[in-house]
């Protein structure tokens with residue numbers, strides 16, 4: 588969904604959309620949605636700047652970092668975004684970017700892409716490290732057994748992968 592800014596003049600700029608999971612999936616290589624993504628918010632224009640405030644809610648599925656088992660997590664996040672059009676950005680007299688300006692996105696001056704916002708905000712809401720449980724034992728590098736389900740017979744004691752490569756040469 589794109590919000591055309593020319594239609595925004597005089598209107599309140601409220602938007603709301605429900606994405607079916609397949610519309611946004613895959614969000615990226617490790618994150619996908621397993622429930623509809625509900626996005627709503629408000630777009631406000633002030634001169635050449637555009638502000639978007641909103642909320643995104645869904646359930647995401649992320650792989651456990653250790654055992655690759657899918658883990659479900661709720662996503663429920665507010666966001667505030669600021670946009671300037673590409674031409675304004677380039678002609679800006681401010682050369683050094685302050686921290687506040689780093690969060691400013693550049694857009695084509697015509698429309699705001701809500702699909703992109705939804706994906707971005709979902710990714711931001713998902714932790715970069717994800718474990719199915721605090722003490723997940725992971726997968727045996729030798730035989731692929733899920734160590735949470737039971738111990739295998741391998742006596743590897745987690746060989747450093749760099750040494751594992753050498754071992755294969757013997």
Ligand SMILES: [Zn+2]
Nearest residue numbers: 651654719723
């Ligand atoms: Zn796990």
Ligand SMILES: [Zn+2]
Nearest residue numbers: 727730739741
């Ligand atoms: Zn094993």
